[in-house]
Amino acid sequence: MNAKTLSRFAVYAVLLIAAFFFLAPLYVMLATSFKDAEQIRSGNLLSLPTSLNFESWTLAWSTACTGIDCRGLKPYFWNSVMMAVPAVLISTGWGAINGYVLSMWKFKGSDLLFGFILFGVFMPFQVVLLPMSQVLGFLGLSSSIGGLVLVHCLAGMAGTTLFFRNYYTAIPRELVNAARMDGAGFWRIFYRIVIPMSTPILMVTLIWQFTNIWNDFLFGVAFSGADRKPITVGLNNMANTTSSVKSYNVDMAAAIIAGLPTMLVYVLAGQYFVKGLTAGAVKG
Numbered sequence: 001m002n003a004k005t006l007s008r009f010a011v012y013a014v015l016l017i018a019a020f021f022f023l024a025p026l027y028v029m030l031a032t033s034f035k036d037a038e039q040i041r042s043g044n045l046l047s048l049p050t051s052l053n054f055e056s057w058t059l060a061w062s063t064a065c066t067g068i069d070c071r072g073l074k075p076y077f078w079n080s081v082m083m084a085v086p087a088v089l090i091s092t093g094w095g096a097i098n099g100y101v102l103s104m105w106k107f108k109g110s111d112l113l114f115g116f117i118l119f120g121v122f123m124p125f126q127v128v129l130l131p132m133s134q135v136l137g138f139l140g141l142s143s144s145i146g147g148l149v150l151v152h153c154l155a156g157m158a159g160t161t162l163f164f165r166n167y168y169t170a171i172p173r174e175l176v177n178a179a180r181m182d183g184a185g186f187w188r189i190f191y192r193i194v195i196p197m198s199t200p201i202l203m204v205t206l207i208w209q210f211t212n213i214w215n216d217f218l219f220g221v222a223f224s225g226a227d228r229k230p231i232t233v234g235l236n237n238m239a240n241t242t243s244s245v246k247s248y249n250v251d252m253a254a255a256i257i258a259g260l261p262t263m264l265v266y267v268l269a270g271q272y273f274v275k276g277l278t279a280g281a282v283k284g
Contacts, residue, residue, distance in 0.1 A: 093159020
C-alpha cells in the first residue's frame with residue numbers, strides 16, 4: 001500500500017467516523033419515533049421497529065400536550081413559518097444593501113461604521129434582551145410575531161452585512177464606474193449589475209439566516225406571547241411536560257418535525273451553500 005492510497009484511506013475513515021457521529025442520533029430518533037410504548041420498554045435504542053407506527057407522529061403534530069396546551073406542535077410550527085420567512089427575506093435584503101453601500105459607495109467613516117457593525121457578529125445576544133424588550137414595548141410589538149421578526153432582522157443584520165460586503169469587494173469596480181459614466185444611479189446599478197452577480201452569496205445568506213432563525217430558542221422564549229411561541233419553545237415545553245408514562249416516541253417524532261425544515265433546506269439547497277462559500281462568500 002503506497003502513501004497515496006494510505007492517505008486516501010485515512011481521509012475516508014475520518015469522514016465515515018464523522019458521518020456516523022452525526023447520523024447515529026438521527027437514526028435513534030427515527031427508529032424510536034416509529035416504535036410503540038411496548039417496543040421501547042422491551043427493546044433497546046438501536047433496535048429497529050417491528051412495524052411502522054405513525055401514531056406518535058400524529059400525536060406530536062396535533063394532540064400532544066405542551067404544558068396545559070394539548071394542540072401538539074402544529075400552532076408552534078406555523079408561528080415559526082410566519083416568523084422565519086419575512087425575517088429571512090428582510091434581513092437578507094437589508095444586508096445586501098448595507099454591503100453594497102459599504103463596498104461600492106464608500107464615504108468618510110464607512111470603514112469605521114463597518115467596524116462598529118462587526119461588533120454585532122461577536123456580541124452575545126443575552127446582552128440585548130433587556131434593551132430589546134424595552135424597544136418592542138415602545139413600538140407596541142411585545143409578544144407578537146412582528147416583534148420576533150424585528151428582533152431577528154436586527155440580530156442578523158451584522159452577519160448578513162459582513163457576508164455581502166466581503167463578497168461585493170471582489171466585484172470589479174470598473175463595472176460600477178462604467179455604469180455611473182452611462183448615467184446609472186444607485187438603485188439601477190444595484191438591481192441591474194450587483195444583484196444578478198449575487199446568486200452565490202444570496203443562497204449562502206438565505207440558508208444561514210433560515211437555519212439561525214428557525215432554530216433560535218433564546219429570542220423565542222424571551223419575546224413571544226402565549227400564542228406566538230416558535231416551534232423551539234413548543235418542543236421544549238413538550239419535552240418538559242410531565243406525565244405518568246414518558247412518551248419517548250412522541251418526543252422523538254416532535255424533535256424530527258421541528259428540525260425537518262432545516263434538514264430539507266440543506267438537502268435541497270446544500271450544493272448552492274457550498275458553491276457560495278467556495279465562490280468567496282465569506283472571504284475577508
